[in-house]
Amino acid sequence: MSTLFPYRLIATDLDGTLLREDQTVSRRTRDALAAATAAGAAHIVVTGRAVPWTRPILEDLGYEGLAVCGQGAQVYDAGADRLLTSVTLDRQLAGVALAKIEAEVGPLYLAASRDGLDGDVLVGPGYEVKGALPATPFTDASDLWTAPLNKLYIQHPRLTSDELAEAATGAAGGFVTVTMAGEGIVELLPLGLSKATGLSLAARRLGVKAAETIAFGDMPNDIPMFAWSAHGVAMANAHEDLKSVADEVTTSNEEDGIAQVLEHLLP
Numbered sequence: 001m002s003t004l005f006p007y008r009l010i011a012t013d014l015d016g017t018l019l020r021e022d023q024t025v026s027r028r029t030r031d032a033l034a035a036a037t038a039a040g041a042a043h044i045v046v047t048g049r050a051v052p053w054t055r056p057i058l059e060d061l062g063y064e065g066l067a068v069c070g071q072g073a074q075v076y077d078a079g080a081d082r083l084l085t086s087v088t089l090d091r092q093l094a095g096v097a098l099a100k101i102e103a104e105v106g107p108l109y110l111a112a113s114r115d116g117l118d119g120d121v122l123v124g125p126g127y128e129v130k131g132a133l134p135a136t137p138f139t140d141a142s143d144l145w146t147a148p149l150n151k152l153y154i155q156h157p158r159l160t161s162d163e164l165a166e167a168a169t170g171a172a173g174g175f176v177t178v179t180m181a182g183e184g185i186v187e188l189l190p191l192g193l194s195k196a197t198g199l200s201l202a203a204r205r206l207g208v209k210a211a212e213t214i215a216f217g218d219m220p221n222d223i224p225m226f227a228w229s230a231h232g233v234a235m236a237n238a239h240e241d242l243k244s245v246a247d248e249v250t251t252s253n254e255e256d257g258i259a260q261v262l263e264h265l266l267p
Helices: 027-038 051-061 091-105 141-145 161-172 195-206 220-228 257-265
Strands: 009-012 042-046 066-069 074-077 082-086 109-114 121-123 149-155 176-182 185-190 213-217 231-234
Touching (some): 027 257, 042 051, 051 066, 051 074, 082 195, 091 149, 213 257
Parallel strands (some): 213 231
Antiparallel strands (some): 149 185
């Protein structure tokens, strides 16, 4: 397919990137994405959110393509409301990883994302969910392990998210992948899983190569996606670790940073 746009695939993170703080997408950004897709590019959402936390955003956008959810664990066909791939966390390894991390830093606050199109997010005592997202409280930690999981979330009463992610990687990096998706959002994933994993699978289905992809993000969990893509664009509000590996830094998610880049690339 010929294209008037220099990339065939536009990969965007959601929180802190495509979404503004009020969880909406601006008209300017919607229009820029529409113009880019009209010029031959495809837009794909690549988010840390699992499908149940992603679906309302996609519905608001009128989005019917593929989406990569759960930090790469899920490739979701929004138009058909169907999971095409889903990777789950080995619960035995996750339990070992948690024990090793807690031996290093002390007790953690826990949450977990259950697998599936309608998988609950279970939230334990002390864990603070960021934003008004639906979650199911639990008090007995054994409830975590009763159904397949995509990932665990961990928080610490004193350590910052950067400190916790570093400590968790040091203690349990041989059992799980540790990623930081935002302040208060440190996650334990299946070993080797990243946004790049899911994006590469989705791109293959779309017949698009890494060399034809531009990616937008704001947090360290976007680093693998930037490494996979031809061009990585960090938002002005991005974590310094992501900015350090970005090919370009745009304005913030509140200032239509994605739109500004796309408008410049459009013919």
